[in-house]
Amino acid sequence: MxxxxxxxxxxxxxxxxxxxxxxxxxxxxxxxxxxxxxxxxxxxxxxxxxxxxxxxxxxxxxxxxxxxxYPPGYRGMHRLVPREDGKPRCVACYMCATVCPAQCIYIEAGEYDQEGIEKYPTRFEIDELRCIVCGFCVEACPKDAIRMDTGTHSPAVLSRPLATFDKEALLKGPAVSHPTDAITYGKSRRGEPLKH
Amino acid sequence: MLEQTMASESAPAEQDALSVEQELPTEPMTINLGPSHPATHGTVRIVAELDGEIIQKADVEIGYLHRGFEKSCENATWAQVLPYTDRLNYVSPLLNNVGWAMAVEKLLGIQDPERSQYIRVIAGEVSRMADHLTMLGAMSLELGGFAPFLYGMEARELLYDRITELCGARVTTAYTRIGGVANDLPPGWTDKLKGTLVKVAELREEMDKLLSKNRIFIDRTRGTGVITREDALDFGFTGPCLRATGVDYDVRKAHPYLVYDRFDFTVPLGTRGDNYDRFLLRVEELRQSERIILQALDQLPDGPVIVDDWRIALPPKAQVYGSIEGVMAHFKLIMQGPQIPPGEAYQYTEGGNGELGFYIVSNGQGKPYRVHVRAPGFPLLSALGHIVQGHMLADLIPTFDSINMIGGEVEQ
Amino acid sequence: MSSTMSHPQNQAMEPVGIGAGALTGHDVHREAPKGPQGLPPSNFYAPFRPKEIAGAVALIGYLVVLCAVWAAMMIFGDWAIVGLFRVLGASLPAAELWGNAIANILFVVLAFVMLLATLLTMGERKWSAFIQDRIGPNRARLPGLKNHAFWGIPHILADVGKMMTKEEVVPAMGNQTLFHLAPAIAFAPAVILFAVIPLSPDFTLWGEHLHIGVAPHLNQGLLYIFAIASIGVLGTSLGGWASNNKYGLLGAMRASAQMISYEVTLGLTLVGLMLIFGTLRLDSMMSQQTGHLFGFLPNWGVFYQPLAIVAYFAAASAEIKRAPFDLPEGDSEIVGYFIEYSGLKFGIYMIGEFVEVVVFAGLFTTLFFGGYHLPWGEGWLAGHLGPTWLAGLQVLTFLAKTVFFCWLSLAVRWTYPRFRYDQVMNLGWKLLLPASIANVALTGVVILAGGMHGAAIMGIVELVILLAWVVGAVGVRRSGKETLLPTESAAASEHG
Structure with a gap:
């Protein structure tokens, strides 16, 4: 041709x-x-x-x-999305840690005593120095529990350990709830509504 | 060489003087440019042997930016490789994303949806424009013209703004997915892009006016860094540097991929293969990219942007949040990666500097068995020593710029 | 591959993206970025605001105070020195007013040249920023004035502080003596070159006959300039050589070749001017550049020697190593002859370059643009203000002209690419030198045939040709579709 x-x-x-x-x-x-x-x-x-x-x-x-x-959709610092009651939405399924190409997410899982969801992260740490900001963890999350919508980039720090953010530091921002949350969140193991 | 011709042409009396001069003990001066030299905007080291200011021999050393891309890919799933490709040609990462996604799709034997193809074309051409603007600006900068450089950077940043809105990051885009793209165009993005293209065109014309007829620039670039058509083909040149020698090879035209066969654009060709041709050719390609983008925006169809196949692309979030099938497919895809049938494929696209090829081998598991990148910059850089031999030291700089070596893709 | 696993509900593909919450109707909320947001409380770089005007007034006030100090020194210094010599019983050559001389040295060198050169270091950064669509340096602040950037001028203090406190690295294998001496050799000629430039005519203040300018009455004014300007190459080439660095050596080689070559052109371009004015004295050249040609054109050198101006500007740029002739520096090729210099020695090289810019702008003004003379209305002003006040005004005129040519030099530096070594030689020897020789010959013939009037007509004809060239450039630029493929760029602009 x-x-x-x-x-x-x-x-x-x-x-x-x-x-x-x-x-x-x-x-x-x-x-x-x-x-x-x-x-x-x-x-x-x-x-x-x-x-x-x-x-x-x-x-x-x-x-x-x-x-x-930063425009909407900008991949900034991570945050762990809280539920309405302030606990993380995260169910410690390790999807984000698995998909992360840089292996910057570390999770240790624990169990709730009475809630419908069994697992939650006792430790959830992100090393922002290793993070390559690809956004795969957000895509991989089946519970909409991690997002990169903080609109900030990871801050400059004076020593390497300070760039590792733990669960408390990451758990911030507005709470999010989905209609499908009713399937798992907010119920006891037997499926009864929880009394707060 | 110069001395010999001078000696043969000069009169006998002068020849005596010259022969005396030639008997003076001289030795070539070895000068080391890089890896941190103002003109090496990757990290590359050039060891040049100078006779006066004439380069007798230039030895190009790479390896300062080697990151083991190909080996890293073997330890990541097919989907996880995508962010690595951002780091190849970090000036036009979207083109790498497109190349990788298309390579995997070729092995899978699938085609991404039409809208996704159009979006890939648009994003890729925006990225190509950013690449060319960077190169034009850098060339001007290193020839001493600072204003055109910053006009080019200004235009590039405007395009990067659009890329940020589209992908969520300026450079580390990670935008395409196997079987489509990550997300649809943001609302209002096309109009913004059109406005941006107008501004970019203004700045491009200003750069062009400042340089392309200025005799200082012409003297510096015309006739320097010449490579013949045969040598260029022998070295494996592709892209603008090959087209500057007059070979009409553009992957977008020669082997149309995506929807490039639906657009009306021309492939500019040079005649001499020198720095000036490479400069003008890229300016012209900027105009052609603009044409392609405008046509693609007009033709942009509706529809999905990623294939509807849960073995390849992640299920929609509603299915993941609300249905067991969705969660299963999601988990399977994340844990094991897309399962690519065994085989091998070579997919080549037109990158910023030429033919960007991904040669991939799958053994049927979730990770690549072998990945090889045909980086367009590598043949270009390997010819640098050949091109500048016998030229002046000052010619090395525009030549190095106009072949547009990108450390990330050359050294992988 | 068909989508066998596809769920029936999965009809419309949702974009799988970052803000996945959009699916459920939940608005993707994005937190506002942390830290001070939005616009600053006041727009502190907008021009022509009261603070800027106050700043300009302060600057002018500073100059006025300097003038007052100068006048006081001139008068009282003279009394003091003459008195001192009388007390000592020594005899004193009375030709020059001694206070005036000392005040002139201090005023012209320190207050005029050095001040202007220092401001130019920031002017270059700020002006280049404006050329390149940037804001430019604005971070340094004066103590107590934290809300005003003062056009970046406090950066000068920061720069000086930085250079004075930086570690000074001396190459061990270099020639130590020359390494330390070279910056001074490069700097000194630049400064003393200004001595012969008159900044004002002779005038009378409080009964004393005064002038501004260190030695404007020197008989060999132009020869002095050539002599001193040719010393500058020593500092450059010795500095590069003594550094024991290959880049430095290359820079020094380029510098010596270029500067020596262009001295010839520099001299020859001014020969035409010598023929026109019949003198080497700059002050007498000045006094001849009053009045008007044909009743309205200022009687400036530019109208006699327009070709020489172009050649002189190029040769002077090459002589002071400014772009596009900055090959000895060539910051992206060889880093420069001063590659091994650090700290204040590098600072001296840098400020020396700006001093040279000021000096050559001053020379340019003096030789071709009427020096301190106002273009029009000098007679009227002399009648109404008196010669003394007119002299003050003329100093400011000189300042304004010099600043303009400094700006031109800087604008040129930030616009054009750099030459190559052999192209500079070609330009100098094959184009500028023959052109300036031809100019000398032509001027001589015309003066013999037609006298000053003929020379003026020749100059104006040349100028008209040059201007037609420039206007032609503007016209081309406007009609300007000199794109490579006209049809396509037209198509592109239609789309836009």
Missing amino acids: PIDTVTIREPDYGPRERLYLRELVRGLLITSRHFFRNLFGERDLNSEVGERQGANLIATVSYPEERRA
Whole structure:
């Protein structure tokens, strides 16, 4: 099959280009246009850089004071999603620890005495230094118990152990409940509603 | 070589002077560029033997970024390999994601849904644009033109913003899945992308205006870093560097994959195979990528974005949360990985720098038996010493930039 | 493979993504990022706000105070010195006003050149940021003024502090003496070059006949410039060589070849000017650049020697190693002749480069753009303000012109790519040198045939041709579809 190709046409390169000056002035016009627009224009502080208006062309933010919001769906720090009663939704099924390509999740399981779900994590630790932020753990979770929707990235720490987050540190954010939770959560082992 | 030609052309009296000069004891100066040198924007070491400023011999050493990608893959399930591929060509990770997913799909004998194919094309072309913008900017930067570099970076960041909204991360995208893509386009994303493309086009034209007719730039790039068509083919060049020599090989056209045969775009070709051609060609490819994206956005069909087969793709969350079949399929897929039938396959796609090939062997278990990546940058880098031999030290820099070696994929 | 395991409920595929909770109607809540959010309390980089105006007033006030100190030193210093010599009974050459001379050295070198060069270090970073769509340095703050970035000027203090406290690494195998001496050799000529540039005409203040400028009345003004400027190469090449570093050596080789080559062009471009003005004295060149050509054009060198300007600008950029001629530095190829220097020695090289920028901008102003002369209205101002106040205004004019050419030099530096070693040589020897020789010949012939008037007409014709070139560039840029494939870029813009 013949391919639709075209030989790139080179820009004109005649005596005018050969004598430097014309193209140099042209280049200088472009950069000085940027310079004067940025010098005299009021900077638009819209954190969405692509939507900034006005004469000013500056495309950066003055970081600690201005911050760009991460878009929805941004894979940030993990959190363990709590139930309405504040306990983790996690049932310690080890799916996230299994699927993690970096093996950064460590779980130890324990058992509830009276709830319908038997297992819960007694230890749930994520080493954020090992984490490669692929989001597979979130996908792998069958209980919607781990999410990466905190909107922050993992913080800078001064020593390696501090980058390992335990269950208490991870269990935060708004509680989540699903209609299907009724199957497992909130019932005793015999299937009776729990009395809180 | 230069001295010999000079000697043969000069008059006898001068020849005496030259012969005296040649008897002076001189020795080539060995100079070591890298692995941490301002121009080596991967980690690579070039040991150059200089005669004055002429490179007599350049020895390219790699291995500073070797991470054992191929071996790592053998210890991960087919799905888990995906984030590793982000780290190959880290300038256009989405193209690697697409390549890997398509390789596994080829072995499986399945095709992802049509919408997923379109999304892969769009995401891949956005990523290719980011790749080319980075290369153009870096080339300008190392030739001393700082403003075009940051215009290119500005445009690239705008595209990365769109990629972030789509994939959840700038560079470590991990977006495709075996049999589709991870998630559908976010609401309003297509309009945003169109707006972004306009801005990127403005910045691209500014870069082009600043450089492509400027005699300083032309002098630095035209006629330097030349590789002939035959040499390029012998070295195994693909991608823009091969097309700059005039060979019309673009995987998207030569062996259309995904839905590339439905788009109207042209493959730009160079004539001389020098740095200038490689520069202009990438500028033109930016325009073509923009065309492809706009056409794909127009044609984008509705439908699922991942195959409806629970042995390959994870079941929908409703099934996982609410049905025993869903949980079973989910657990099975996570614990064992997708079961790929025994066999081997080679799937090649057009990456940012050329033909990106994944050669995979399955022994029927959940993990790859063997993975090999045909990184497009490796042949390019291996030819660097050949290209710059006999040129000046200053020519090494634009040549190194224009072949666009990416440490991650070359050294894997 | 058919979807044998597919569940009947599984009709519409849901996107399996990060926010999986969306499925159940639960809104995917995303916590707001931690830390200070949104916009800063006040927009502190917006131009033309009261604080900026106050800052500018403070800067001008600083200059005024400097002027006052200078005037006071001039008067009282003179009394003191003359008195001291009288007390000592020594004889004193009375040709020069001694207080004036000392004050001039301090004022011109410290307050003008060094201040401007120091500000340029930040100006380069800030201006380049504006060219490149960035904000630029703004983190350093003055104590007590934490809410104002002062255009990044406090960074200068931070830089100085950093350089003074950094470890100074001396290569053990290098030539120790030359290694330590080279920065000074590079720096000194740059500073003393400014001596012959007049910043004001002679004027009278409190009965004293004064001028600003260290030695503007020097008979051999231009020759002095050539002589001193050619010393600068020593500092560069010795510094690179004494470092015992291959990169440094390459930089030094490039520097010596380039700087020596371009000195020839630099000299020849100014020969035309010597022919026009008939003198080597810069102050007398100045005094000839008053009045108007044809009644409205300022009688500046630019209108006599436009070709020389272009060649001079290129040659001067090459001489001071500024981009696009910064091969000796070549930061992405060879790191530069100063690769082994650290701490304040590197700082001296760096500030020396900016001093050179200031000096050459000053020379450019003096030779081609009327120096301290205002373009129009000098006679009217002299009548209304008196010559003394006019002289003050003229100093500011000189400052403004110099700053403009510093800006031009910096804008050029951030716009263009770098030459290659052999291309610089080609440009210098094969293009600029013949052009400047031709310019000298042409100027000589025209002056013989038509005198000053003829030279002015020749210059204006040349200038019109050059300007037509520039306007042509603008026109091309506007009509500008010089894209490689016109149809496709048009198609793309239609889509956009």
